[in-house]
Amino acid sequence: MKLYELDSLLSKYEKKLGELEKIALNQKIEESIEAYPFNSYELRLTYLLDKEILDYKEYERIRKDYISSNKYLELYGLAPRIFGQVWGEEHILSVDTRFQKASKSLDVNYCNEYDLWLNGIKIEVKASHASDKKIRGNPISKALHIESDRSFWMNFQQIKFNVCDYFIFIGVWVDNIKYWVLSENEVKTHPNLSHQHRGGVEYQIGITDKNIDIFNKFLKNSKEIADYIIRDFNENQS
Secondary structure: OOHHHHHHHHHHHHOOOOHHHHHHHHHHHHHOOOEOOEOHHHHHHHHHHHOOOOOHHHHHHHHHHHHHOOOOHHHHHOOHHHHHHHHHHHHHHHHOOOOEEOOOOOOOOOOOOOOEEEOOEEEEEEEEEOEEOOOOOOHHHHEOOOOOOOOEEEEEEEEOOOOOOEEEEEEEEOOEEEEEEEEHHHHHOOOOEEEOOOOOOOEEEEEEOOOHHHHHHHEEOHHHHHHHHHHHHHHHHO
16 A cells, blocks of 8 residues: 555545534644654544544554555654664674674774675675655655656765775665675776765765666675675685
């Protein structure tokens, strides 16, 4: 269930309200101040429950349907640093136990310049979510499903070289996650690489609806990321 489908469903229930109840609900929505997770949809649902237009069993069905098709929507509400660094690293650590959080106990020369360690291989993790380029508003309002035909943009920033061996780029949609795995050299030589700031030492790569297909050769499923990196690294060392 997409957001517009939820909106349409609630509107159908709201038609069963009395005229004064409709006016009261609209006024509440206009006067409400939103703070995640309390928003206009939460207000409409609780109002319909209170007026017994919607029973709890139906509410549970709606909630289940919506969550099942928007299971990563909450990630859009995370602060950029928490999402891009903390969540991204923890997510990769969770998909394969061979990944380890980088530390001086693993690498005596480690100075927080990369994120993860895999059998002596240094890995940097970047995460971004697909956002609708034509909508203004908070990140959640720009969230997209994987099959959406809307123009989207995701940006992998603060890329530095000579500090890691591989990059894992995590692309998040509300219902899907993609993983692109590139060696440092593949990132260095990629045509979509650009300076993040003029004259700076940090770079960025943007993935959009226009260029996403050229990244297909770097796509890996979560269970093969570690094996691929180990195999590719060893082949390049020989």
